[in-house]
Amino acid sequence: MPMDAYEPTLFELDHKGKGRIWFSEPEGTSPVDELLPQDALRNAPLNFPVVSEPEVVRHFTRLSRRNFSIDSGFYPLGSCTMKYNPKVNDALSQLPGFIGLHPESGQEVSQGTLRLMVEIQQYLADLTGMAGVTLNPCAGAHGEMCGMMLIKAYHDDRGDKRSIVLSPDSSHGTNPASAAMAGYKTIELKSGPDGCVDIEELKNHLNEDVAAVMLTNPNTLGLFEKDILEIQRLAHDAGALLYYDGANLNAIAGIARPGDMGFNVVHFNLHKTFATPHGGGGPGSGPVGVCEKLLPYLPVPIIGEENGTYTITRKSEKSIGQLSTFFGNVGVVLRAYIYMRMLGIEGIRNNSFNAVLNARYMLKQLKDTIPPEIEGDCMHEFVLTLKDHERFGDLNTMAMAKNLLDRGFHAPTVYFPLIVKEAMMIEPTETESKRTLDAFVDAVKEIIEEYKTNPEHVLHAPHQTPVRRLDEVTAARKPELVYAD
Amino acid sequence: MDFIPHTQEEFLDMLREVGLENRNDLFRTIPEQLHHPDIPFPEPMTELEIGDLMHAAAEANRGAKMPSFLGGGAYDHYTPHAIPALVSRSEFITAYTPYQPEVSQGTLQAIFEFQTFMSRLTGMDTANASVYDGASALAEAALMSCRITRKNKVAVSSSINPHYLRVMKTYLEAPGIEWVEIPCSEGVTDIKQLKSIVNEDFAACFVQNPNYFGNLEPVDEFRSAISAPKCLLGAVVYPHSLGLLKPPGDWDADIVVGDLQSLGMPVQFGGPFAGFVSCKQKHVRQLPGRLVGRTKDVDGKTGYVLTLQTREQHIRRSKATSNICTNQGLCALMATIYMSLMGPDGLRQAAETSVRNAHKLQKRLCDIDGVTMAFDKPFFNEFVINLPMPVESFIDTARELGLLSGIHIKSTESAGNDGLLVCATEKTKADDIEFYIDVLTRILE
Numbered sequence: 001m002p003m004d005a006y007e008p009t010l011f012e013l014d015h016k017g018k019g020r021i022w023f024s025e026p027e028g029t030s031p032v033d034e035l036l037p038q039d040a041l042r043n044a045p046l047n048f049p050v051v052s053e054p055e056v057v058r059h060f061t062r063l064s065r066r067n068f069s070i071d072s073g074f075y076p077l078g079s080c081t082m083k084y085n086p087k088v089n090d091a092l093s094q095l096p097g098f099i100g101l102h103p104e105s106g107q108e109v110s111q112g113t114l115r116l117m118v119e120i121q122q123y124l125a126d127l128t129g130m131a132g133v134t135l136n137p138c139a140g141a142h143g144e145m146c147g148m149m150l151i152k153a154y155h156d157d158r159g160d161k162r163s164i165v166l167s168p169d170s171s172h173g174t175n176p177a178s179a180a181m182a183g184y185k186t187i188e189l190k191s192g193p194d195g196c197v198d199i200e201e202l203k204n205h206l207n208e209d210v211a212a213v214m215l216t217n218p219n220t221l222g223l224f225e226k227d228i229l230e231i232q233r234l235a236h237d238a239g240a241l242l243y244y245d246g247a248n249l250n251a252i253a254g255i256a257r258p259g260d261m262g263f264n265v266v267h268f269n270l271h272k273t274f275a276t277p278h279g280g281g282g283p284g285s286g287p288v289g290v291c292e293k294l295l296p297y298l299p300v301p302i303i304g305e306e307n308g309t310y311t312i313t314r315k316s317e318k319s320i321g322q323l324s325t326f327f328g329n330v331g332v333v334l335r336a337y338i339y340m341r342m343l344g345i346e347g348i349r350n351n352s353f354n355a356v357l358n359a360r361y362m363l364k365q366l367k368d369t370i371p372p373e374i375e376g377d378c379m380h381e382f383v384l385t386l387k388d389h390e391r392f393g394d395l396n397t398m399a400m401a402k403n404l405l406d407r408g409f410h411a412p413t414v415y416f417p418l419i420v421k422e423a424m425m426i427e428p429t430e431t432e433s434k435r436t437l438d439a440f441v442d443a444v445k446e447i448i449e450e451y452k453t454n455p456e457h458v459l460h461a462p463h464q465t466p467v468r469r470l471d472e473v474t475a476a477r478k479p480e481l482v483y484a485d
Numbered sequence: 486m487d488f489i490p491h492t493q494e495e496f497l498d499m500l501r502e503v504g505l506e507n508r509n510d511l512f513r514t515i516p517e518q519l520h521h522p523d524i525p526f527p528e529p530m531t532e533l534e535i536g537d538l539m540h541a542a543a544e545a546n547r548g549a550k551m552p553s554f555l556g557g558g559a560y561d562h563y564t565p566h567a568i569p570a571l572v573s574r575s576e577f578i579t580a581y582t583p584y585q586p587e588v589s590q591g592t593l594q595a596i597f598e599f600q601t602f603m604s605r606l607t608g609m610d611t612a613n614a615s616v617y618d619g620a621s622a623l624a625e626a627a628l629m630s631c632r633i634t635r636k637n638k639v640a641v642s643s644s645i646n647p648h649y650l651r652v653m654k655t656y657l658e659a660p661g662i663e664w665v666e667i668p669c670s671e672g673v674t675d676i677k678q679l680k681s682i683v684n685e686d687f688a689a690c691f692v693q694n695p696n697y698f699g700n701l702e703p704v705d706e707f708r709s710a711i712s713a714p715k716c717l718l719g720a721v722v723y724p725h726s727l728g729l730l731k732p733p734g735d736w737d738a739d740i741v742v743g744d745l746q747s748l749g750m751p752v753q754f755g756g757p758f759a760g761f762v763s764c765k766q767k768h769v770r771q772l773p774g775r776l777v778g779r780t781k782d783v784d785g786k787t788g789y790v791l792t793l794q795t796r797e798q799h800i801r802r803s804k805a806t807s808n809i810c811t812n813q814g815l816c817a818l819m820a821t822i823y824m825s826l827m828g829p830d831g832l833r834q835a836a837e838t839s840v841r842n843a844h845k846l847q848k849r850l851c852d853i854d855g856v857t858m859a860f861d862k863p864f865f866n867e868f869v870i871n872l873p874m875p876v877e878s879f880i881d882t883a884r885e886l887g888l889l890s891g892i893h894i895k896s897t898e899s900a901g902n903d904g905l906l907v908c909a910t911e912k913t914k915a916d917d918i919e920f921y922i923d924v925l926t927r928i929l930e
């Protein structure tokens with residue numbers, strides 16, 4: 001079966017007719033039409049396809065083969081930290097004792113999971129220099145929203161009405177969107193020529209209406225905010241709190257702590273820094289750490305410990321409230337727990353050294369071929385730009401990305417951060433070998449060379465993928481979102 | 486070595502290659518005073534050692550082994566073995582959001598199929614690619630209804646899962662959206678109260694069927710009870726029930742939300758689960774989260790892409806319909822495979838078996854002296870009973886005897902007496918029911 005053959009949707013595989021028997025009729029019970037009123041039931045049978053198990057398994061196996069994944073190749077998606085996801089995390093987090101535990105079982109009979117949750121809260125707090133951590137948010141953006149709400153609760157509690165959040169124009173799109181969910185208006189700070197926060201720009205916008213300054217550090221250009229201590233002093237002097245977007249924590253975990261830099265709130269992306277699988281777009285997990293003065297506002301339920309018993313506390317006077325149905329994505333948290341315990345602090349620190357070294361090595365190999373937006377010591381990722389039209393002609397970032405797909409690599413993050421034209425953001429992570437990094441560098445160079453001799457071919461890539469460039473304009477103009485018979 | 490390929494020699498070679506001597510030089514842009522934090526941390530463990538630790542922790546979850554009659558938003562339904570076999574494929578589990586569609590057709594087509602399944606299951610035109618859980622789905626739908634109608638107030642039935650209501654409250658408080666609870670009467674939404682409360686100031690009115698108490702709501706009455714023509718009708722559903730029950734599309738709901746956990750996912754201490762939002766076509770541009778559309782490639786081949794992305798945070802930033810980025814992709818895939826395997830008949834069988842087991846259990850429990858139904862209403866696979874003793878102490882004592890008997894429903898939640906919410910599914914065994922009867926009888930004696 002060629003990889004590029006059309007795979008019918010399940011709805012086209014419909015045999016119609018009668019399906020398999022999954023459950024025997026329970027003994028000693030009446031049929032449903034004697035138990036439920038007729039007008040509560042479906043008028044027409046459910047319009048689902050009837051497909052046999054062998055066909056379902058083959059269908060999804062074939063679909064899986066049309067996916068790129070970390071296990072199949074290099075995935076240098078900047079700011080997404082696509083590192084290897086150890087199999088041990090999946091296996092041990094899915095023991096029957098974990099996945100069979102109902103969230104309403106009661107703390108008395110849930111001590112195993114609760115203990116691991118209390119411990120990882122402590123590890124995450126210690127790792128970032130925070131006073132307390134909640135595991136409830138289900139993803140990074142959920143954590144950001146939680147953090148913004150904590151900040152709002154803190155100011156409101158003091159009778160200090162503030163309405164503005166400042167964040168750099170290089171920030172992740174979730175930052176202003178999360179601030180908006182908490183009811184804040186975001187003002188974007190223009191980055192300085194060195195790619196970092198411009199102190200004068202910050203001073204101009206800081207005032208008594210600013211609730212928080214939201215930063216990613218290292219920032220999305222892969223640069224450590226060199227003036228971080230000055231930034232924190234200015235922000236705090238203006239009465240604002242400092243928020244740390246943990247998307248890039250993989251650069252500095254164990255090396256330097258956001259808490260020591262003056263950050264008041266931190267969110268983690270366990271699916272980035274702590275190697276839990278991304279699952280094709282979740283589930284992730286976005287714990288939030290806070291400094292001492294924000295502890296009273298943490299969301300409920302709160303998982304804690306009293307005299308050797310692990311506890312669930314559902315009420316807390318000043319809490320922002322509840323953020324997820326139960327306790328967040330516990331299955332993801334357990335994976336991160338396993339990972340952290342295996343590595344220990346020296347292992348986590350070693351990750352940071354290797355993540356940064358790999359990025360630095362690639363940057364050195366690539367910068368004469370494609371220039372970085374900003375010269376300087378990158379951390380775990382870096383941003384190159386193909387904006388020099390005289391030098392690169394029509395070979396833009398999109399074309400580069402698609403040619404990399406043809407050569408068996410996932411593309412870097414492209415056209416982000418928004419402040420860089422023709423941006424290509426590369427994050428190799430620590431789990432890639434030198435051989436892989438070299439192969440990627442060679443591929444980029446080959447593409448540049450091939451463009452000189454065969455530009456049409458390069459500009460119309462990809463050619464080797466299951467489908468080629470897709471018509472996104474028509475897809476958005478006339479959205480076809482469900483299969484119609 | 487752990488999960489890092491470089492040997493010490495390779496590391497040092499590469500370090501020299503970038504012109505550095507010492508590994509700490511990699512971080513010279515970080516101010517010196519921030520270096521070398523003292524971080525307390527347990528010693529590293531081998532794979533073998535962490536295995537022992539995790540097995541011991543799993544063992545300490547005594548509740549996982551007990552016969553359980555717990556529901557309330559997390560249900561112990563049957564998971565066919567094909568689901569874990571397929572979703573643990575590396576190509577699904579170690580991929581990310583399909584930003585490069587040409588190499589993500591597997592994930593994209595599966596989401597397209599998911600959207601189709603969910604629209605058919607709920608009787609809506611379309612559905613999004615998932616949100617965090619059922620509670621956040623309700624919260625997002627409430628915000629969505631305010632965007633659609635440009636109003637700042639929603640009504641919610643107090644028979645909706647209280648966890649969902651609390652999460653919704655958290656989401657609505659920040660942007661200053663008002664919410665009003667419609668009281669219950671006899672374990673279902675009080676239609677008279679609904680009529681008098683909901684007026685043209687409301688963006689939407691949300692109800693849940695079957696409701697938190699397991700009761701079937703008077704679904705056919707809701708639309709006509711909302712006198713304001715622009716006020717939307719929102720439904721919270723239990724996807725498992727829709728193999729059997731009339732879908733919200735048939736009672737003219739505009740937005741439908743729920744949790745996908747009942748479609749093939751374990752209870753796993755409450756997460757990861759996944760929420761969904763489905764809606765009528767005209768509201769699609771206000772949906773939160775990812776959407777996949779079908780299109781053609783340059784050679785005319787069918788393919789799939791993320792679409793209507795101008796709703797989303799990475800394009801629209803602070804003006805996005807939601808801040809959601811990473812959602813619950815793998816859970817939505819599990820639900821998709823579940824619905825594929827079950828088909829219309831399997832889903833109906835699962836729902837019917839749950840209903841029949843629950844009614845069998847209910848009859849046996851209520852045969853015991855002093856045990857009565859809290860409400861005289863048709864119910865699905867959960868129901869509330871009243872006991873001739875304090876509910877909380879019954880739950881605790883039963884747990885000590887190895888039975889997870891149900892969830893405490895406080896009188897304030899149900900507008901009735903303190904009750905016990907009891908649940909059965911297609912997995913409930915006759916032996917477990919006998920055990921329940923035995924424990925209950927013993928405690929009441």
